[in-house]
Amino acid sequence: MKATILCPECRNLVSYNSHFGAYFCTQCKWEDKSSGRQRTERQALLHKFRAGEKMTRKEIEEAITKCT
Ligand SMILES: [Zn+2]
Numbered sequence: 001m002k003a004t005i006l007c008p009e010c011r012n013l014v015s016y017n018s019h020f021g022a023y024f025c026t027q028c029k030w031e032d033k034s035s036g037r038q039r040t041e042r043q044a045l046l047h048k049f050r051a052g053e054k055m056t057r058k059e060i061e062e063a064i065t066k067c068t
Contacts, residue, residue: 003015003016004016005023005032007025007027007028007030008030009025009028009030010025010027010028010030012025012026012027012028014030014032019046020043020046021043022043029047029050029051031043031047042063045059045060045062045063046063048063049063
């Protein structure tokens with residue numbers, strides 16, 4: 001299933017990311033949290049990872065583990 005929406009922040013075309021279970025804008029990092037409520041913890045970690053923020057090794061491992 002493929003769907004695209006318009007990012008409310010930067011008007012970039014955002015496609016549904018099954019990996020995150022939500023819409024994720026790669027341009028401004030906006031994400032639709034409403035569609036992935038149950039995965040917020042994992043999302044937060046992955047979001048941090050994607051944003052290039054400093055993460056502890058444990059956090060990165062956690063993000064990867066929860067991904068599978
Ligand atoms: Zn955007």
